[in-house]
Amino acid sequence: MGIRFCNQCGEPVKYQIPRGDDKPRAVCQSCHFIHYENPKIVNACIVEHEGKILLGKRTIEPRKGFWNVPAGFMENGEATRSGAIREVKEEVLADLKNVTLFGVYNIIQRNQVHVYFRGELAHEHFGAGAETSDAKLFAPEHIPWSKLAFPVGITALKRYIKEMKTGDFSIKEEDIIIDYELLKQYDLS
Ligand SMILES: [Zn+2]
Numbered sequence: 001m002g003i004r005f006c007n008q009c010g011e012p013v014k015y016q017i018p019r020g021d022d023k024p025r026a027v028c029q030s031c032h033f034i035h036y037e038n039p040k041i042v043n044a045c046i047v048e049h050e051g052k053i054l055l056g057k058r059t060i061e062p063r064k065g066f067w068n069v070p071a072g073f074m075e076n077g078e079a080t081r082s083g084a085i086r087e088v089k090e091e092v093l094a095d096l097k098n099v100t101l102f103g104v105y106n107i108i109q110r111n112q113v114h115v116y117f118r119g120e121l122a123h124e125h126f127g128a129g130a131e132t133s134d135a136k137l138f139a140p141e142h143i144p145w146s147k148l149a150f151p152v153g154i155t156a157l158k159r160y161i162k163e164m165k166t167g168d169f170s171i172k173e174e175d176i177i178i179d180y181e182l183l184k185q186y187d188l189s
Pocket of ligand 1: 007028032033
């Protein structure tokens with residue numbers, strides 16, 4: 001994959017290591033523009049209401065039909081927190097209060113950084129919004145672990161549920177290693 005054409009002039013690019021650099025970059029063979037490719041940021045929020053967790057069921061690939069913590073790619077012109085709040089509003093039609101940072105998860109295999117917040121429903125209103133067919137509050141013991149969409153969501157939720165027992169929340173930075181065998185198991189269940 002990668003970049004094939006220059007986003008400045010439309011001519012083909014070639015992957016080369018520019019002078020003074022140590023990584024191959026897509027370099028335009030016509031105007032010599034160098035395209036730098038960097039990780040994307042995803043913002044997410046674990047939403048709690050009276051001891052239950054709000055999840056949305058995805059209607060789009062990847063992982064269509066699986067439950068997920070509301071999350072999505074950050075837009076230009078927004079902050080991580082406002083991005084997470086926007087995703088919650090879009091996907092599960094909910095307003096939040098007490099939104100705080102929960103964790104930063106590096107997914108090096110996908111070139112993504114996921115910034116997880118935690119928050120509470122501002123009022124008891126939610127529903128299925130964009131790219132979502134269902135929105136539901138799950139008690140910790142009823143979280144559908146085998147039907148959760150992504151390892152990062154599973155990792156974050158597991159820690160959240162452990163920490164919500166004491167109310168003593170931490171902020172952690174973790175690397176998520178995608179286990180493709182484990183993903184296969186989830187597909188089968
Ligand atoms: Zn060019």
